[in-house]
Amino acid sequence: MSTIEKPLLEVSDLVVAYGTRREPTPVLHGVSLQVGAGECLGLVGESGSGKSTLGKAVLGLVPVASGTITFDGRDITHAKGRDRRELAADIQVVFQDPYGSLDPLMTVGDILAEPLATAGTGRAEAKAAVGEMLDRVRLPKNVLDRYPREFSGGQRQRIAIARALVRRPRLIICDEPVSALDLTTQATILELLIELQRDSGVSYLFVSHDLGVVRRVCHRVAVMYRGDLVETGDGEQITNDPQHAYSRRLLMASPVADPVLQAERREAWLALRAEQAA
């Protein structure tokens, strides 16, 4: 996976700025990355690093100041209106907040069928596709008539994943999809995402602040720091032996669930901190 012949998604020199036109505050200063077909690319960094903004730029939810985003050879940097709506067939999203990402006034059945109805799929066909997706994310059929508030965080996230998958997209932007979940729920959702990727060959751009999570699901990992991409590499390598100073600090700051290893890691982190202060 490390060599990509023809990337599915290619972001080059992307600049995104918030604020007013006269006083823009840049949040991404020229970021470049690639995601291959069937690949999961992790995007890690702390809050304010610009990792979520990058995902939103690919989805067309924030305006791009300069640089290009290419999907399957097509320039989608400034896709608007009809062009953007057509991309819905190929690019989808799973958000962090399993409570806010489902319309509380719609039934689960309507939520899942909506993307298909928008695409003009027939009713019977849509129903079959929705049923299949529920099986895939392991939810029983009787959830269709119910409202999101009746479900737990993990179950809602399954519904959100089913909605993202229902049009069989080629790329899903996962924006911190498990960080609001309990640990054991988090593990099952990650399991599900891996399984779905193996079955369907979908690509993930996986945004997370948690190195453990990223190590589990991502083939490659890109580390972001204050709007810049500081290091990209193999998932195992970045989460075991990162090269860039910031990546090392990030790794050593993440506590391990093992008292002995954690004591060593803390020593390493204290040494890095002293080094940085000097």
Next chain:
Amino acid sequence: MTAPLTDNIGSREHRRGSTFVRLLKRPAGAISFAILVLIVLVAVFAPLLAPYDPNFVDLAITRAAPSPEHPLGGDTTGRDVLSRLIYGTRITLWGAFVAVGTSIVIGVPSGLAAGYFGGRTDRIGTWISDAVQSVPGMIILLIVGANTGNNFDLLMITVGVFMAPGYFRLTRSTVLAVRNEPYVDAARVAGLSNTRIMTRHVIRPVLAPIVIQSALTAGMAMGMQAGLQFLGIGGGTTPGWGAAMNEGFRVMRTDPLLLLWPSLALGISIAALAVLGSTLADVISVKTTTLTRRQRRRLAATNADALPAGAVEAATGSVSHAAADSAVRLENLRVKHETPRGVVEVVHGITLDVAPGEVLGIVGESGSGKSQTVFSMLDLLPKSGYYTADAIWIGGEDVTRLPRAARAKLLGHRIGYVPQEPMTNLDPSFTVGHQLTEPLRAVHGMSRSVAKARALAMLERVGIADPARVMRSYPHELSGGMAQRVLIAGAIAGRPSVLVADEPTTALDVTVQAEVLELLRELQQEYRMALVIVTHNFGVVADICDRVVVMRSGSIEEIGETTRLFAAPEREYTRELIAASLDGAESRGELDRAAREPAGSTRAADPAAATQNTDASDEADRREVRA
């Protein structure tokens, strides 16, 4: 609470009609609704109900007193008053309908567009709305009336235009709140057009407030209409209530009843609409019932009596130190909450302790009762909750025997608290300095200068580079990590013997988390404090805790020394939780390689281990309960 997936769908019927049912359950709602239904029926069946033609003149009954043939008598020109009132209902309702309809047609779509698109659309819409509101409506109505020969419909449309800004502002503000919800973004990504997003997702939350607004607007429109007719505008030959009031007013001294009847009709209608509107608003906004103190006491009493001994969950946990030697010791702590469905016990009799200078971790998933446990320790349970315990020892004293005020004094003195969300726990309208010195002066009786010196020293101690500047800052000027340091400074400023931290690093980045944990460790060692850390993160436990309490669904699963607990967990649940931390778990590369190779050839591909893990975590997902 989340309903389990398996329960049936039959309960939906009940919910669907619930707003309406709840409205009718309230006397005010039922009565006002009945009156309005009656008024509508009268209007619809006016020709059947009215005993006479409203415009038929019978000079014999001019100003006649009520009689069996004419229950309300005759008016000044000899027409039957009752018949005119009944027909007047039609014109009154029609007028209100036209005005409200116009308002909705203008106000709602423009408010929707302004709220959804924002920017220039919003500025123009708001500008027009403000402009309309600043125009004196009555004068415009008089001009319209004069130039259109008192065309009634046109007058009511004009009334509607002047009421449209109410709808515009209501719709705009509701849409603004909904627009940034992730589900609207998700709909955009799903390829929905703007029109579709607005009609499918954005407009629905607006509907309830519009219904409420319409009830009130209809009442106002009726008042305006009567007022216009009273002035002789828009009456024409139609038997409106306002026109009848005008006529009654002229003969008020001789025949006061002629003024009374139309006024009553109008007053009752408007009052019914106003009451209906406000009751509806109440019904929609009030979702939880709050109990009075007395109800709570009664519930607590009945609950204690009614529960058969067998139904009480067995107490769990154990102590490791003598009561007198422990910094904190909970004995058989139970926490209960009142919900609309009755009392729910969320912590089922737990026992634990922590020694001075010891770091105790309380871990568990959401719904495990870990936060409720420390809130009981601090006596900071939310209003709906209360606890019972055989004893709560803090510093060798059973605090359950203390009066409330004495107990509250322990906070900050003997026991300090670091909350989860640093930002929401600082008051945005006071400087950091004020928030740090105030408790020192109030609780510890320090003078202003001593308190200030102590606060500065504490800020310096928690690693804040420029304490004097931070003292002058407001919370919004601080980062999350800084804010948490400030709260830690505040918690230790009173030199407590116990520091309780509830998920102190959950809202922070890992790099900041490491700093805060390091700080807590240093402070704990420096002051020989007992530290109780509530967390869901086993990495945090491994980093800082001496002993760990694992909680699940309100009970203690196991208590143990940190190294022992990680090396050899006694309970399957503990093992599962540690495994779910993903540290040392296979990476994606390893998982993929294992999936490609035949089963059994590598450790990672051990099919038994893999299935077991999936089953366990699936079960965990089903179990997951969100409070």
